[in-house]
Amino acid sequence: MNRNRVTIKDVARAAGVSRQTVSRAINDRGEISEETRDRVLSIAKEMGYRPSSIARGLATQRTGTLGLVVPDVANPFFADVAQGAEHAAYAEGYSVFLCNTNEDPQRELAVLQSLEEKRVDGVVLCSSRLEENELREALTHQTAVVLLNRWLGDSNVGTVLIDDEYGGRLATEHLLQTGHHMVGFLAGPPASRSGRRRAKGYRAAMIRAGSGDPEAWILHCIPTVEGGRIAARQFLTAYPQVDAFFCYNDLVAVGALKASLELGRSIPDELAIIGFDDIPLAALVTPALTTCHVPRYELGRQAMQLLLDRIDGCTDMCRELLVQPELIIRDSAL
Amino acid sequence: MNRNRVTIKDVARAAGVSRQTVSRAINDRGEISEETRDRVLSIAKEMGYRPSSIARGLATQRTGTLGLVVPDVANPFFADVAQGAEHAAYAEGYSVFLCNTNEDPQRELAVLQSLEEKRVDGVVLCSSRLEENELREALTHQTAVVLLNRWLGDSNVGTVLIDDEYGGRLATEHLLQTGHHMVGFLAGPPASRSGRRRAKGYRAAMIRAGSGDPEAWILHCIPTVEGGRIAARQFLTAYPQVDAFFCYNDLVAVGALKASLELGRSIPDELAIIGFDDIPLAALVTPALTTCHVPRYELGRQAMQLLLDRIDGCTDMCRELLVQPELIIRDSAL
DNA sequence: CTGTTAGCGCATTCAG
DNA sequence: CTGAATGCGCTAACAG
Numbered sequence: 100m101n102r103n104r105v106t107i108k109d110v111a112r113a114a115g116v117s118r119q120t121v122s123r124a125i126n127d128r129g130e131i132s133e134e135t136r137d138r139v140l141s142i143a144k145e146m147g148y149r150p151s152s153i154a155r156g157l158a159t160q161r162t163g164t165l166g167l168v169v170p171d172v173a174n175p176f177f178a179d180v181a182q183g184a185e186h187a188a189y190a191e192g193y194s195v196f197l198c199n200t201n202e203d204p205q206r207e208l209a210v211l212q213s214l215e216e217k218r219v220d221g222v223v224l225c226s227s228r229l230e231e232n233e234l235r236e237a238l239t240h241q242t243a244v245v246l247l248n249r250w251l252g253d254s255n256v257g258t259v260l261i262d263d264e265y266g267g268r269l270a271t272e273h274l275l276q277t278g279h280h281m282v283g284f285l286a287g288p289p290a291s292r293s294g295r296r297r298a299k300g301y302r303a304a305m306i307r308a309g310s311g312d313p314e315a316w317i318l319h320c321i322p323t324v325e326g327g328r329i330a331a332r333q334f335l336t337a338y339p340q341v342d343a344f345f346c347y348n349d350l351v352a353v354g355a356l357k358a359s360l361e362l363g364r365s366i367p368d369e370l371a372i373i374g375f376d377d378i379p380l381a382a383l384v385t386p387a388l389t390t391c392h393v394p395r396y397e398l399g400r401q402a403m404q405l406l407l408d409r410i411d412g413c414t415d416m417c418r419e420l421l422v423q424p425e426l427i428i429r430d431s432a433l
Numbered sequence: 434m435n436r437n438r439v440t441i442k443d444v445a446r447a448a449g450v451s452r453q454t455v456s457r458a459i460n461d462r463g464e465i466s467e468e469t470r471d472r473v474l475s476i477a478k479e480m481g482y483r484p485s486s487i488a489r490g491l492a493t494q495r496t497g498t499l500g501l502v503v504p505d506v507a508n509p510f511f512a513d514v515a516q517g518a519e520h521a522a523y524a525e526g527y528s529v530f531l532c533n534t535n536e537d538p539q540r541e542l543a544v545l546q547s548l549e550e551k552r553v554d555g556v557v558l559c560s561s562r563l564e565e566n567e568l569r570e571a572l573t574h575q576t577a578v579v580l581l582n583r584w585l586g587d588s589n590v591g592t593v594l595i596d597d598e599y600g601g602r603l604a605t606e607h608l609l610q611t612g613h614h615m616v617g618f619l620a621g622p623p624a625s626r627s628g629r630r631r632a633k634g635y636r637a638a639m640i641r642a643g644s645g646d647p648e649a650w651i652l653h654c655i656p657t658v659e660g661g662r663i664a665a666r667q668f669l670t671a672y673p674q675v676d677a678f679f680c681y682n683d684l685v686a687v688g689a690l691k692a693s694l695e696l697g698r699s700i701p702d703e704l705a706i707i708g709f710d711d712i713p714l715a716a717l718v719t720p721a722l723t724t725c726h727v728p729r730y731e732l733g734r735q736a737m738q739l740l741l742d743r744i745d746g747c748t749d750m751c752r753e754l755l756v757q758p759e760l761i762i763r764d765s766a767l
Numbered sequence: 768c769t770g771t772t773a774g775c776g777c778a779t780t781c782a783g
Numbered sequence: 784c785t786g787a788a789t790g791c792g793c794t795a796a797c798a799g
Contacts, residue, residue: 147574149546149549149550149574150550151491151550151552152550152551152552153487153490153491153496153551153552154491156487157485157487157488157491162487164530164551167531171516172506172512172515172516172519173509173512173513173515173516173730175507175509175512178506178507178509178512179507181506181507181531182505182506182507182533185506185531185532185533186533189533194530194532194547194551195530195531196498196528196529196530196531197501197515197519197529197530197531198519198528199516199519199520199523212483213528215483216483216484216485216486217486217487217498217528218485218486218487240481240483379713379714380717383714383717396507
């Protein structure tokens with residue numbers, strides 16, 4: 100392998116035309132007779148000619164490449180996001196650089212700079228760990244940017260967010276409407292923005308249903324199975340009359356499930372439980388978890404689509420997108 | 434954002450030196466006084482200069498980019514592989530284009546061609562679906578290639594394979610050594626190369642242990658939970674005396690688990706089961722699955738490392754790598 | 768419709 | 784140690 104690359108010049112010589120004519124043939128933009136185009140094309144094919152996109156990029160100032168920055172592709176959440184983003188990009192003829200940050204802000208900065216040097220036409224940045232002004236600074240030189248799961252004030256960037264508030268409302272209302280009255284919220288870490296947004300939806304639903312003061316029924320916890328177990332146990336002891344839990348995420352919900360069963364509550368009859376995310380585990384536990392499904396592939400697809408729209412000039416209208424979770428009813432809440 | 438890019442020329446002018454001197458400063462290759470270098474560098478930084486890797490690529494004929502072709506990033510197997518590959522590449526200063534083929538050979542061809550046009554310095558190709566000669570043809574123009582999970586005769590490509598035969602032997606021997614005599618092999622699809630290699634290891638272990646003719650105890654099946662369930666049920670009916678199953682993969686093993694429990698066999702006491710792959714589900718079922726762990730991250734890392742070695746010229750020695758599975762003992766076989 | 772001229776931004780000669 | 788000329792492979796703008 101690795102013979103000398105055949106260039107546009109070689110093709111031009113072989114076809115007895117100018118380089119420009121070859122260029123016109125491969126880019127197929129009128130301005131050329133059908134006849135010569137076909138002839139040039141067939142010769143090019145025969146010679147195994149592969150137009151160099153880097154030379155083209157240098158000449159046109161557009162590379163046809165995009166950056167996708169995620170904390171960790173091995174995390175199923177971002178793997179699905181990446182999948183959606185990649186599909187959307189590929190459909191428009193773009194290729195994407197996949198970059199892991201490993202949650203490291205320094206590396207995120209490095210990756211962003213490398214993407215700049217590669218002259219990508221745009222970047223989708225997932226869950227940035229950078230501080231507000233650092234992030235703003237890092238993005239100023241970027242051509243086009245869409246932020247996923249992160250909000251940045253005024254900056255002229257696109258944004259795609261999960262509609263956590265809607266999800267919180269959806270789950271809570273469902274519990275309320277299926278005959279539950281005292282719905283506790285196992286809220287995850289206080290620092291979590293999405294947790295706070297979910298709490299907002301929870302509150303709205305509770306107040307609207309007139310179910311008393313919801314504040315007392317919000318209990319923060321570590322967002323793991325064990326954290327959920329501990330919190331639920333605590334909650335059930337403090338308020339034995341609780342008849343439903345809305346949980347920060349599926350891990351917490353599985354923990355709550357465990358605790359409830361340990362304390363002899365039957366699910367979903369005596370106690371209903373709803374999670375958030377719809378991770379694979381949710382369908383596998385017994386009873387299977389009712390949860391708010393977050394459409395991850397869709398999230399990636401929409402973010403990339405938004406980026407492409409913005410690259411194509413529509414930077415004003417297309418600014419912000421909210422992707423809505425969907426309630427998946429399984430066995431832990433009917 | 435998106436002001437006019439500052440070029441090497443701008444920096445040169447601002448620093449009152451030639452472009453060449455700037456080039457020497459940023460590439461830091463002796464030939465320049467420490468003083469001017471530092472001065473140029475600081476000016477460059479101040480101006481927010483980002484050397485264009487595409488211009489550099491055009492000049493040097495090396496792009497510092499690599500291709501990673503996988504069927505599907507959302508599949509946890511390839512997500513882990515991608516993670517390993519990306520880390521290895523990043524550690525050497527390379528960036529990687531992530532390409533999904535969706536198991537579609539046509540798209541695989543398209544992706545490979547696009548990578549050529551991008552002048553990547555090399556490609557790691559996972560689980561190619563292309564036919565032998567098509568694949569060979571598609572790779573002839575590629576600069577450097579490592580095949581993962583696919584073998585291609587003479588072609589001058591690197592190869593990383595899972596040592597399936599070793600895994601088959603490992604699992605079978607473990608069953609034999611822990612007091613089981615009649616080990617059935619739920620073999621997956623006859624067309625699977627890895628299945629055939631695992632069967633080879635199984636046979637070797639069985640014959641060496643003098644456990645009768647193993648051929649009759651190899652039963653092919655669809656590689657799903659349901660496929661495993663059906664096959665195991667069939668096997669248990671035909672040979673009630675079977676006391677262990679080695680399974681093509683974890684899905685089949687979970688199916689076998691189900692069937693065995695349905696037929697009233699206690700696991701692992703009356704019947705031991707070993708799977709292959711160590712997918713996340715394996716640890717979650719009850720009883721938890723004993724299985725051959727395939728080091729996916731490591732697979733990706735090694736493949737990328739091999740590619741980098743080959744790019745750096747070592748195309749003779751570094752040719753082929755076998756990555757070994759590891760037995761993870763959980764509850765379905767002790 | 769086709770060819771010519773002139774860069775894109777950088778690195779690689781070679782002189783000084 | 785520094786600078787000037789040249790080319791990487793392609794496209795844009797203009798002529799013909």
